[in-house]
Amino acid sequence: QVQLVEAGGNLVQAGGSLRLSCAASGRTFSNYAMGWFRQAPGKERVFVATISKSGDSTNYADSVKGRFTISRDNARNTVYLQMNSLKPEDTAVYYCGAGPGGFSMYFAGGYDYWGQGTQVVVSS
DSSP states (O other): OEEEEEEOOOEEETTOOEEEEEEEEESOGGGSEEEEEEEOTTSOEEEEEEEOSSSSOEEEOTTTTTTEEEEEETTTTEEEEEEOSOOGGGOEEEEEEEEOOSGGGGSGGGOSEEOOOEEEEEEO
């Protein structure tokens, strides 16, 4: 089992920045690729970013490319999402997930473990 706990969500004005974190415990953190997804009210959980087990490969949804940065610290068992130039449409609950890696990381079904989520609200 892997336990994931997200933190860092907040209310922020458009154009502002937030850094989300996701702390993992349980099994070996570096054995898992990690991802961030988000879910707006009444909508599906959608892909935001993913990072490989070693951290040397990252991928982003087009909607956040150039504004968000995913990173990980395997020594601290933590993955981060730096969010800059935030827009009202970024408002959602943000979830981190852990999975085996590969193409399936673009889809919520490709993850074995999820955190409880952290709320981000961007005001206009």
